[in-house]
Amino acid sequence: MSLQPDLPEEVVALAATAEASPRIARKSFGQRAWRELKHAPITAWIGLLIVAIYIICAVFAPLIAPYSETALVGDAYEPWGDQFLLGTDQLGRDMLSRLIFGARNTVGIAFLTTIFAFLIGGTLGLLSATLGGWTDQILGRAVDVLMAIPQLIFALVLLSIVGTSIVNLIVIIAVLDSTRVYRLSRAVAMNVVVLDFVEAAKLQGEKLGWIISREILPNILPPLVAEFGLRFCFVFLTISSLSFLGLGIQPPLADWGSMVHDNATLINYGDITPLLPAGAIALLTVGVNFIVDWFLHKASGLKE
Amino acid sequence: MNAILKTVLQRLALGFVTLFVVSALISASVELLPGDFAKEILGQAATPDTVKAFEKQVGLDRSPVTRYFSWIGGVLQGDFGTSYVAREGYTRTVVSLIVPRLMNTLFLAGMTAITAVPLALILGMLAALYRNTLFDRLINVTTLTAISSPEFFIAYILVLFLVARAHIFPALSTVDEDTGFAERIYRCTLPALTLLLVIVAHMMRMTRAAIINLLASPYIEMSRLKGISPRRIILHHALPNAWAPIANVIAVNLAYLIVGVVVVEVVFVYPGIGQLMVDAVSKRDLPVVQSCALVFATTYILLNLAADIVAIVTNPRLLHPR
Numbered sequence: 353m354s355l356q357p358d359l360p361e362e363v364v365a366l367a368a369t370a371e372a373s374p375r376i377a378r379k380s381f382g383q384r385a386w387r388e389l390k391h392a393p394i395t396a397w398i399g400l401l402i403v404a405i406y407i408i409c410a411v412f413a414p415l416i417a418p419y420s421e422t423a424l425v426g427d428a429y430e431p432w433g434d435q436f437l438l439g440t441d442q443l444g445r446d447m448l449s450r451l452i453f454g455a456r457n458t459v460g461i462a463f464l465t466t467i468f469a470f471l472i473g474g475t476l477g478l479l480s481a482t483l484g485g486w487t488d489q490i491l492g493r494a495v496d497v498l499m500a501i502p503q504l505i506f507a508l509v510l511l512s513i514v515g516t517s518i519v520n521l522i523v524i525i526a527v528l529d530s531t532r533v534y535r536l537s538r539a540v541a542m543n544v545v546v547l548d549f550v551e552a553a554k555l556q557g558e559k560l561g562w563i564i565s566r567e568i569l570p571n572i573l574p575p576l577v578a579e580f581g582l583r584f585c586f587v588f589l590t591i592s593s594l595s596f597l598g599l600g601i602q603p604p605l606a607d608w609g610s611m612v613h614d615n616a617t618l619i620n621y622g623d624i625t626p627l628l629p630a631g632a633i634a635l636l637t638v639g640v641n642f643i644v645d646w647f648l649h650k651a652s653g654l655k656e
Numbered sequence: 657m658n659a660i661l662k663t664v665l666q667r668l669a670l671g672f673v674t675l676f677v678v679s680a681l682i683s684a685s686v687e688l689l690p691g692d693f694a695k696e697i698l699g700q701a702a703t704p705d706t707v708k709a710f711e712k713q714v715g716l717d718r719s720p721v722t723r724y725f726s727w728i729g730g731v732l733q734g735d736f737g738t739s740y741v742a743r744e745g746y747t748r749t750v751v752s753l754i755v756p757r758l759m760n761t762l763f764l765a766g767m768t769a770i771t772a773v774p775l776a777l778i779l780g781m782l783a784a785l786y787r788n789t790l791f792d793r794l795i796n797v798t799t800l801t802a803i804s805s806p807e808f809f810i811a812y813i814l815v816l817f818l819v820a821r822a823h824i825f826p827a828l829s830t831v832d833e834d835t836g837f838a839e840r841i842y843r844c845t846l847p848a849l850t851l852l853l854v855i856v857a858h859m860m861r862m863t864r865a866a867i868i869n870l871l872a873s874p875y876i877e878m879s880r881l882k883g884i885s886p887r888r889i890i891l892h893h894a895l896p897n898a899w900a901p902i903a904n905v906i907a908v909n910l911a912y913l914i915v916g917v918v919v920v921e922v923v924f925v926y927p928g929i930g931q932l933m934v935d936a937v938s939k940r941d942l943p944v945v946q947s948c949a950l951v952f953a954t955t956y957i958l959l960n961l962a963a964d965i966v967a968i969v970t971n972p973r974l975l976h977p978r
Contacts (some may be wrong), residue, residue: 433782497677502959505933505952512937512945513688550868585677585804591920592806597934612808616923622820630809637804 368512380629396646402639409455419446421453421606429618432625442614445624454629457601458608460634461522462588468526469587470580473533478564480534481541492538495531504530504590508599516599521591529587536579540572574651581644585637592633608633642648664966671961678953679731682946683724713738731950737943739936750833750947754929758951760831761921761928764844765913769853773906776856780863785890787868795860802857807916811850811923818846829924847924851916859909866901870894900967911956 362447389397411417418437419425423445430440438447482490498506510524545568553567594600595609603610608629615626694707704709711717712902718726730737736750783795804809819827829843871894879893880886918930925931929948936944 497674497681500674500678500957501681501949501953502911502956504915504918504950505956508933508937509682509949510688511683512940512942513685515940525894562817589804589806593808596806596808596919597922597937599934599937606685608806609806612812616812619815622816624816627809627812628818630806630812634801634805634809638801641800641804 357593362543373612389537392646395642399639399642399646402635403643406455406459406636406639409452410653411456411457411537413453413456417446417449417452419449419488421445421450422604429615438628441611442617447628448609451629452607453630454608454611454632456606457591458595458633460585461518461601462591465522465526465529465591466580466584468522469529470533470576472526473530474537474576476530477534477537478568479542480538480567482560488538491534495534498528498531499535502640504593507594511594511599516602518601521594521600525587525590529583532586533579533583537572537576539610540575541568544571569591574647577650578644578648581640581647585640588633588637660969660972664965667961667964667968671957672957674957675954678957679728679950680724682847682949682953686719686723686942686946687720687756713740729947731930731947736947739942739944740934740941741939747909750943753944754947754951755930756833757927757929757932760926761914761917761930763840764847764851764921764926765910767841768848768855768913769910771848772852772855772909774907775852775900776859778864780858781867781890783860783864784867784871785803787864799857802853807850807854807919808857808923809921810853811847814846814850815923827924829926831927834943842943845927847920847926850920850923852936854912854916855909858912859905862905862908863902864907867894870898870901897971899970903966903970904963907959907966911959914952914955917942 386594389400392400424443426436426440426444426448427441428440428444430436430444432439436446436448436453441447441450476491480491505526506528511520514520514524550563550567553563558567591600592609596611596613598613600609601607612626612627618626694702694710698706698710728738734751736754738747738749739753741747779795783792786792815827818824825846826843829847831840831843835843876889876893879889884893917928918934920926921928921930922934929951932953933945933948936948965976
């Protein structure tokens with residue numbers, strides 16, 4: 353079995369017996385992904401395209417953006433023109449550049465927060481499901497209490513106490529959002545924990561870490577991946593709302609939520625520029641939702 | 657009926673326990689205060705004496721348990737403490753700050769709820785009945801876009817078209833005690849419309865999912881096979897079982913409404929409790945923040961409790977949890 357050189361012998365032996373049964377020839381990940389994509393609905397393609405554009409903007413922001421995100425390059429509120437494609441903001445910074453850098457700051461911070469939320473919530477949820485008993489009870493009740501307070505309100509309380517900074521923001525939102533991840537990962541893991549192969553692994557004397565990461569995790573990955581997309585949208589909207597309220601990502605960093613807030617007066621004069629960052633937020637969320645919809649549709653086996 | 661009463665009482669008791677724990681949590685979060693908090697609030701010029709006096713006011717010199725009980729004892733008697741922020745030389749009690757603003761918020765939320773709930777339920781049911789048609793797909797994409805947008809995006813789009821271009825509504829929804837009822841409704845229209853769009857989208861999607869879930873159940877298929885008219889299936893067979901999920905949808909979305917109200921109030925400078933809280937957070941005015949949080953959390957818990965109780969009353973199966 354040259355395919356799996358790094359696996360222990362008994363697993364290879366198991367795989368060999370599995371290989372003997374008739375099945376479709378194994379294809380590489382790239383080939384399979386392409387196959388899926390060819391049959392993907394148009395909405396999924398739009399979603400993927402949107403996300404790709406945002407990632408390119410975020411990664412290559414300094415190369416794409418004509419100016420720096422913090423430099424004062426003109427007068428305040430300059431109109432759209434050749435020098436400043438989308439005009440300037442309330443301090444005279446280039447709007448387009450800040451929009452591009454915003455992809456890096458806003459999306460990056462939301463992404464980081466979601467990853468933390470999954471690390472915390474996912475780990476605790478899996479532990480809860482695997483260990484059961486008191487661990488499960490204590491964690492479950494703690495999460496119940498945290499979820500009894502609306503998330504934005506609780507975030508506001510905590511921010512007023514520890515003060516607004518990016519680190520505080522990430523930690524607070526990650527912890528509050530991990531409660532939702534905990535609920536889901538615990539619920540789906542519960543269904544897997546009772547299956548025979550987990551029991552077999554336990555009897556075999558495998559350690560807790562192995563059981564969680566090698567036996568349970570691979571089997572609950574699809575719902576978790578879909579949840580990651582949805583959680584990301586939620587975190588992204590929460591952080592944008594907080595930034596809009598002036599309590600999230602702090603200046604001078606370019607951030608879409610605060611950009612809307614700072615330039616909002618322009619809207620009263622019929623100028624749509626301040627709507628662009630808000631639209632950027634909405635567009636990304638819609639894109640991710642499209643992908644998640646498609647993924648869920650696939651994972652659920654095409655049922656209605 | 658006796659069993660129902662017992663379960664409802666149990667739920668109520670559970671709700672009060674949750675309220676107690678949540679209020680304790682809000683009070684305990686003060687423990688996270690950084691050490692130099694007094695300095696930050698009072699400024700660098702604070703003398704050790706004023707710092708000490710301030711810490712005494714916050715209650716940092718007492719144990720968390722005593723502090724909690726003196727706070728919650730005050731709250732139960734209608735005394736929410738005093739704001740840190742002095743205005744025109746004197747500090748105001750939290751109650752005098754919160755009460756008028758809470759009334760404003762309730763007015764806005766009530767106005768939204770009265771219009772949003774029937775609209776969303778009707779549209780959701782229509783989408784469920786005509787699922788997979790063009791109408792349904794159109795609604796699906798529109799509502800998805802609406803719930804994916806931050807509230808302030810929808811708010812400013814409305815401002816752009818209805819204020820800046822068409823000049824129908826005022827840009828700011830400032831109201832005070834002297835504003836008449838009709839004037840108040842007129843000024844609240846834009847914030848209410850923003851909330852309406854978000855809430856209706858959420859509620860519709862959830863109603864649609866709940867109804868479709870229900871229509872897929874075997875007994876509905878059976879009644880369809882018997883040849884009963886669709887109208888009768890919906891009204892006599894589906895609807896009685898749909899009340900629980902629908903009540904749940906309404907409660908969840910009203911709970912969502914009280915959170916969404918924060919952002920919308922800031923956009924339209926509406927003097928509600930959400931804006932009060934945001935202001936208090938940026939000034940780190942803890943008594944106001946905690947009291948606002950308590951008000952929001954209580955509403956949230958009560959709404960969820962109400963949904964639970966409606967679900968139990970309309971679905972006797974829930975009386976016997978497995």
